[in-house]
Amino acid sequence: MIQQFEGLTEEEVILLLKAPALVAVLVASGGNDMTKEERAEAINLAHLKTLSPHPDLEAYNKNVDAHFEDNFQAVTQKYTPFDAVRIASLKKEINTVNHVIDKLDEPFATLLRESLANYAEHVKKANRSIFEDFLFPFPLQGITD
Secondary structure: OHHOOOOOEEEEEEHHHHHHHHHHHHHHHHOOOOOHHHHHHHHHHHHOOOOOOOHHHHHHHHHHHHHHHHHHHHHHHHHHOOHHHHHHHHHHHHHHHHHOOOOOOOOHHHHHHHHHHHHHHHHEEEEEEEEHHOOOOOOOOOOOO
16 A cells, blocks of 8 residues: 555545546547547556656556556546536546545645646647647647647
């Protein structure tokens, strides 16, 4: 068990380990159904850039990485198709993650929040890049730079 998670319920621990998959699905979906390429890229990103490399998050990152693909698939299935009701439910589950993070000690909670926010931005940029590369296979100033 991750030392910082002592005192949390099993459900809360599972939710925190699922948090990157929740974030990836929300960001990668862009509010629409994800293509196979977007799913693959989100999974690939998780394995290439597992959140923050901060040493205090090492145990968390290892646990996330070990279960990310299964969690990602489960979250995708649960919230597909990405209609307004399901997106709202996904956002509610992510909000629950924030409440669980509030239960953690402050330094670790801050690290975890920053890591998840940076990861969301990374997934967002990667998806934008995929979209731009598809529509604009050559550089266009102001659009792809």
